[in-house]
Amino acid sequence: MKITQEKVNDFQIFYLDGRLDTTNYSETEKVLLEQIQHHPKIVIECSKLTYISSSGLRVFLIALKAIQKQNGEIRLANLTNPIFEIFNTAGFSGLFSIFSSLEEAIM
Numbered sequence: 001m002k003i004t005q006e007k008v009n010d011f012q013i014f015y016l017d018g019r020l021d022t023t024n025y026s027e028t029e030k031v032l033l034e035q036i037q038h039h040p041k042i043v044i045e046c047s048k049l050t051y052i053s054s055s056g057l058r059v060f061l062i063a064l065k066a067i068q069k070q071n072g073e074i075r076l077a078n079l080t081n082p083i084f085e086i087f088n089t090a091g092f093s094g095l096f097s098i099f100s101s102l103e104e105a106i107m
Helices: 025-036 054-069 079-088
Strands: 004-008 011-020 041-052 073-077 095-097
Touching: 004 025, 011 054, 011 079, 025 041, 025 054, 025 095, 041 079, 054 073
Parallel strands: 011 041, 041 073, 073 095
Antiparallel strands: 004 011
């Protein structure tokens, strides 16, 4: 899993590239939680996220709870169909604001 970041407008954008699973979820969680402390508006760009396990879903849920404590927001952009189906099946699609493009997510 490769994570890159940039700031656009008021949003800190995280680009996920690869698989988010038991081999790397803790590193991803650490990066997100550290940044949430400093950036209350986050977009996670998922166009290159190729797989997400239950451990990966847990990372998203922990990030969501952490940012809600700060009255911030987390948005997801560019979920591929397989990733969206996993979110939907797990009941996560109703928890997150999901956008079909990064441009829509940062508006």
